[in-house]
Amino acid sequence: MSHPHPELDTPPELQPGTMRIVALGGLGEIGRNMAVLEFNGRLLVIDCGVLFPEDNQPGVDLILPDFEYIADRMDDIDAIVLTHGHEDHIGGVPYLLKLRADIPVVGSRLTLAFVEAKLKEHRITPVLHPVKEDEKVSFGDFECEFVAVNHSIPDALAVAVTTAAGTILHTGDFKMDQLPLDGRITDLRAFARLGERGVDLFMVDSTNAEVPGFVTPEREIGPTLSSVFGQSEGRIVVASFASHVHRVQQVLDAARDHGRKVALVGRSMVRNMGIAADLGYLNIPHGVIVDLKDVNSLPDNQVVLMCTGSQGEPMAALSRIANQSHKISVGHGDTVILASSLIPGNENAVFRVINGLMRLGARVVHSGNAKVHVSGHASAGELTYCYNILRPKNVMPVHGEVRHLIANGAIAVKTGVPAQNVILAEDGVVVDLVDGQARIVGAVPCGYVYVDGSSVGTITEAELKDRRILSEEGFVSLFAVIDSATGKVIAGPQILARGFAEGDDVFDDIRPQIVAALEESASNGNTDTYQLQQIMRRTVGRWISSRLRRKPMILPVVVLA
Structure with missing residues (x-):
């Protein structure tokens, strides 16, 4: 399994009257935010973003959510709801719409304008559904109510999703700046109204949960x-x-x-x-x-x-x-x-x-030596206010690394949410909401999907490991020709190394050992070129490891003449 909880089994079949929530990104990491809600066989997607690669992912342009869970259910998706226009929430939309281009894309005016410009580059004409705060729209069985929230980009929205199973409030990214540049504050009155009606599951931004107090205006x-x-x-x-x-x-x-x-x-x-x-x-x-x-x-x-x-x-x-x-x-x-x-x-x-x-x-x-940036995410004091206003039955921290999710869950408990009602989930973990209770019921595969140039999803961890070895340890190619009749090495071994500080003559000491190992194996009747290549690889690999303290990529070639 490609999720971090191998102890969890495949989730059971979804029961009638139950709403299922599966995060395909954004839980346990900062980026590629995507949540899939399911009710009565229909799906609603909230956000579809990208994650930017780190130094240990050479050559990768972007990292997408893993669409495998919904790839064969594209016709079941009623809409994609976007909370705001940052890349980690909208960057994956073109790749999802390549699987089905006519899924309604829902969001604020600015969010959809950013998405539409992005989709033009992918030659996709989307079905756009603009919404604004205080608006209610239904997509199939999902009734969506949009709430203004303040963030580091204008026109951000939280979304409350109601079905017969209950109400989920997803904040997207938000903070509670009381003096925003555009005068558009997080609508705590709407949060209070939702709290009065009852929020069964609060999915809340965790990025600054470890930071005490309030974000600087x-x-x-x-x-x-x-x-x-x-x-x-x-x-x-x-x-x-x-x-x-x-x-x-x-x-x-x-x-x-x-x-x-x-x-x-x-x-x-x-x-x-x-x-x-x-x-x-x-x-x-x-x-x-x-x-x-x-x-x-x-x-x-x-x-x-x-x-x-x-x-x-x-x-x-x-x-x-x-x-x-x-x-x-x-x-x-x-x-x-x-x-x-x-x-x-x-x-x-x-x-x-x-x-x-x-x-x-x-x-x-920079932010380390001057106040030239303030965060767009709610700190612990702001999160505490939200919990006290909403009084949610269940809480599922989202958008953050594991430490952020845990810190957010601890804040919820301090405000009176029962510890057993705080769901600490990571990507791929399946949560069911039924009868006012949220609980983990399993997990689905949810690995990284790498975008490398025009290639999407074909780069694997094995290829990335090879790239890391090439960049850090170097490359050695070996070539030898063996007489199939006598078992003697009649050409080579030629050794070509790249990424080594030492000159090629450093390998002179190992050549006799390669010849001896190959001829011994061949004299015993071994004519399998793959096995002979492995012998050459192991012989050189052990020598380089002990002599040069390196573990390069080794490409051996043996030809039988």
Whole structure:
């Protein structure tokens, strides 16, 4: 099984009157959020995002949820409900719609605009169903009520899903900023109304459950940005997520106040901010935006470059600027602002970029040394408020690593939720809700699905292991020809090594041992080339391990003449 709980069996057949919840991503990790709800043989999908690869997944572009659980039930899906427009919640939608293109895609206006632009790149024409807060819509047996929540992107929604089995409230990503830039707060009055009616299962964002207190208001970032702008003499480069509309708004406002022009860098940044501006979510001060090609005609002290790459992504603009492979350059007197927090697992990549930029002479401002970012996720104090307002019967922490889920569950218990009613599940674990009680009933396969260029799902852990070996340990190819009549080695062994500091002559000591091992096996009547190749592999592998302390990939070839 590819889920983390091998002790769990395949779930039983779903009984009438029961709602089943299966997380296919987002539980035990930060990313690829996706939950599947089932009732009366029909399915409702909440979010379908991607996870970005770590250093130990070389060559991988994206990681998708595992659709195997629903692949043969695509006609049973009534809708895909999207809580907001971040990649870890919408990035997998094109890959799901390739299995069935006419599934209704439900979300707020901005969320659907981001999705539609993404789907155009995949040549998919979606069936879009825009909704807004306080709206109720039914998809088959699933009655969905949408609630405004505040997050680091505009137009985020929580969704309450009601069937005859009960009501589930899924928050998506949210926080309780009381002074948001757009004035759109998390609607706690709606939460209270739902609590009065009864929430049978509360699926709640866990990302900041370990952080005490309350998240800093977004408005406090503005003065810090303005101060940094005022202290900067050269160019300013600001890196953020391509969907962080609020952060871009603050950069535009600071640029206006300090007499600077802003150029958007990167296709996704240009596309998303264009959409946000067209829909009225981004207010662009007159004359502040300029085309990237016009930047070099401006004095450095009038330039702001807004780009992607705040997580150290190797192909994003900021990484390429740091390694001097981008047409934009920075140097002494320039300032780079990383206006985002570190996603777990990206630390090394981000610090590599910071070091590269500072080596070029730039001043780097980041969340570790200035208040240039606030989280979009509710901290422990905010979660406590939500539990006290809702008084849910059962709680299932979502969106977070295992430590976040456990911390969130502990908060629920402190507010009075019985410990046995807190469901700590991970990807693939199956939860059934019936008669007001949620319980784990089994698990389904739920592995990583890797996107590698145009390849989707064909890269396995075995291939990734080979890539890691190649990148870390090197490669050795061996070639020998054996006379099938005499069993003597008549050519070779030729040894070609790559990724070794030592010269090829270091292998001179092992050649006689290879010849002896091959001839001994052949003299005993062994004419199986595969077995002879394995003998050569083991002989060389043991020698390299003991002599060079390496475990390279070894590719042996034996030819019988």
